[in-house]
Amino acid sequence: MTDPGGAPPWEPPMAGDEVSHLLGALDRQRATFRWKADGLDEDGLAVRVGRSELTLGGLLLHLASVEEEISTWRLAGQRPGEPFDVEAGHDTSFATAAARSPEDLYGAYDAAVARSRGRFEAAVADGGLDQRVHLGRPDVHVNLRRLLFDLLEEYGRHTGHADLLREAVDGRVGEDPPEDWRPPA
16 A cells, blocks of 8 residues: 555655665565565576576565574574475575476465564564574674664565666566556565
């Protein structure tokens, strides 16, 4: 739903606190990435640029995996569920995406984002941005703020990849989704 000023739902607040800006910036990156990958068939999701192994399908599955890992293991020390419970550094999403249907790839991404968003909203409500998170390393103190910034950085990097890939598929370009586009529910 748009705000009373007419801004699209992924637009961060124009004047808000640190939490609303951070979560808003993350949701903007999520929406922009999802728009870049939206509406493609198997062939479109498998397009590569040059010698790179990256595809939009691989990025959908990779970012679903990242959302799950960060919002479970790194946040609270809980193992992500299947199919995301992989050892650190052994993400197979780029290699296995081609074997999955577009519906499965979009569904995995959308569901992971919804779960992650809920976990982070609950964590912020529980203890704010300064609370310590698990991170998977008990010897390192990291707070929730840093964890969210790490996720935002991951999206920045891969949304840039998605820009190049989507332009190669059908010429779609743009910084943000059109104002009338809405992410799938």
